[in-house]
Amino acid sequence: MNTSDTLECGHSLAELSAYLDTGQIADPVHVETCPECQAGLASLRHLSELGRELLSSDVAEAGSGTDDWMQSILDNLRLELRPGRSIPLQSGNPQDTLWETEGSISALIRSVADALPGTAAGKCRLHGDVTTPGADITVEVEIAVVYGHPMEERAAALRQELAETLAVQTELTIQAINITVTDVLEPPHPASPADATTEEQP
Amino acid sequence: MTEPMDVGAAAPASASAASADLGILAEQLLGVVQSVEGVSSVYPAQPLWQSIAGAVLSVVTGDTPALITLTDEAGVLAVKTRIAVGTSRPAPAVAREVAEAVRRHLLPRPAAVDVSVVKVGV
Numbered sequence: 001m002n003t004s005d006t007l008e009c010g011h012s013l014a015e016l017s018a019y020l021d022t023g024q025i026a027d028p029v030h031v032e033t034c035p036e037c038q039a040g041l042a043s044l045r046h047l048s049e050l051g052r053e054l055l056s057s058d059v060a061e062a063g064s065g066t067d068d069w070m071q072s073i074l075d076n077l078r079l080e081l082r083p084g085r086s087i088p089l090q091s092g093n094p095q096d097t098l099w100e101t102e103g104s105i106s107a108l109i110r111s112v113a114d115a116l117p118g119t120a121a122g123k124c125r126l127h128g129d130v131t132t133p134g135a136d137i138t139v140e141v142e143i144a145v146v147y148g149h150p151m152e153e154r155a156a157a158l159r160q161e162l163a164e165t166l167a168v169q170t171e172l173t174i175q176a177i178n179i180t181v182t183d184v185l186e187p188p189h190p191a192s193p194a195d196a197t198t199e200e201q202p
Numbered sequence: 203m204t205e206p207m208d209v210g211a212a213a214p215a216s217a218s219a220a221s222a223d224l225g226i227l228a229e230q231l232l233g234v235v236q237s238v239e240g241v242s243s244v245y246p247a248q249p250l251w252q253s254i255a256g257a258v259l260s261v262v263t264g265d266t267p268a269l270i271t272l273t274d275e276a277g278v279l280a281v282k283t284r285i286a287v288g289t290s291r292p293a294p295a296v297a298r299e300v301a302e303a304v305r306r307h308l309l310p311r312p313a314a315v316d317v318s319v320v321k322v323g324v
Contacts, residue, residue: 035320093315096301096316100297101319169322170294
């Protein structure tokens, strides 16, 4: 078994992808009750939708040289779909212990990024000691953007959206949100021979 | 590390009666947790991957694993639950409200409530 492709619950992204395609999996009860599997399925569905968007605009045929972008996203998904560290929350009673899992926050960050049209989140990381209340935390997000969507506006909007969301949904002390556009999925260039001979290369 | 509640030590006249009481109580608490505004789902309190036997049993029987676990820790009833929270309300506030609702339901029994938010959003 390729353990790098396997979540802590034992399922792999390949299995979840097959489940999305066929509806068949060995233990459907588990999938329905496992938050890691549910988060994985949500991300795979988004990737599938984004893939359809790319295909519909013929971007996929452009040979943009960034065919590894989806693999990069999947690599990060494998890492981030784990529960991760337990992030303590303030409780109203000293006998109680309240937590958010790091995985739930990573998935939240991913969902915020994915909600922007033509955008797919790659790496989503929380840097810093999230297990210590008040510790300075830096959020690192990498995104792929489909050509035609303005990158700077997209990054600024995402940063603002993430800041507001994390302020509401966590008790983390966010010091910075670093967003990197790692891939721009370009449309095809005109295919005529004339274009091929006169086009200047960057 | 805690162990599942020893029903024989829970004082009721028989183990089966105690087990039934705990089952009823867990069911009641599940309703309490689910009724808190903002809770969108309740997941098995003990991840299946932590219990091979439980995972195998679940696959074979199709039974849903326990969503609320109760353990006895020196006379204090420890309640553990894992929840998903929508984005309509702040997750930390929802977690606190869940703990308070569980504690209120158990009064006057001493309790320690462990709430993990394992999913935020839809």
